[in-house]
Amino acid sequence: DTAVSQTPKYLVTQMGNDKSIKCEQNLGHDTMYWYKQDSKKFLKIMFSYNNKELIINETVPNRFSPKSPDKAHLNLHINSLELGDSAVYFCASSQTGPGEQYFGPGTRLTVT
């Protein structure tokens, strides 16, 4: 059973389009995250939700909007896609507090 899953794995789209990436975790964790890894391989946190509540919102353009319908899901919607949005997006989950975060396989977004 996959602990943290993301769909789609690959996403190729044109500038200006709106797209969504879905994430689901079956670990019973109460905190979920979105990270972005750019071409230079730096991994940066974007958002974090705890029990469906937004708790971390880094300096991310308003075009990015996370949505958590329930504790097990955290989706990422991106409006008006730009070339600079091309990256690998990772979803992760954890229990509250210190300890390991479990990462999904990533979604490679390519904006042309």
Add this chain to the structure above:
Amino acid sequence: LAKTTQPISMDSYEGQEVNITCSHNNIATNDYITWYQQFPSQGPRFIIQGYKTKVTNEVASLFIPADRKSSTLSLPRVSLSDTAVYYCLVGDSMEYGNKLVFGAGTILRVKS
């Protein structure tokens, strides 16, 4: 959050012990030290976490001196499959989740 400094890359041979040192001079009292491993095209994977002294699990050991300004990840008898990027992270235990700040990481290349 404390900034970490690691070597950019390291080379080793199969069967050797590998020690990767991380500097975190500004570590705060509440900060934990966590190491993650990332293979190409995969999400990071938790290796080990510690607060002080020594922590050992089935994969690695983590050595933390008394001043906690550095830490060393020790991988015993590496194999080719240990070739990956290793990230040292320092962060506090927020009540609602742990904000991980990834640095550039250390590229470990294991040769036969």
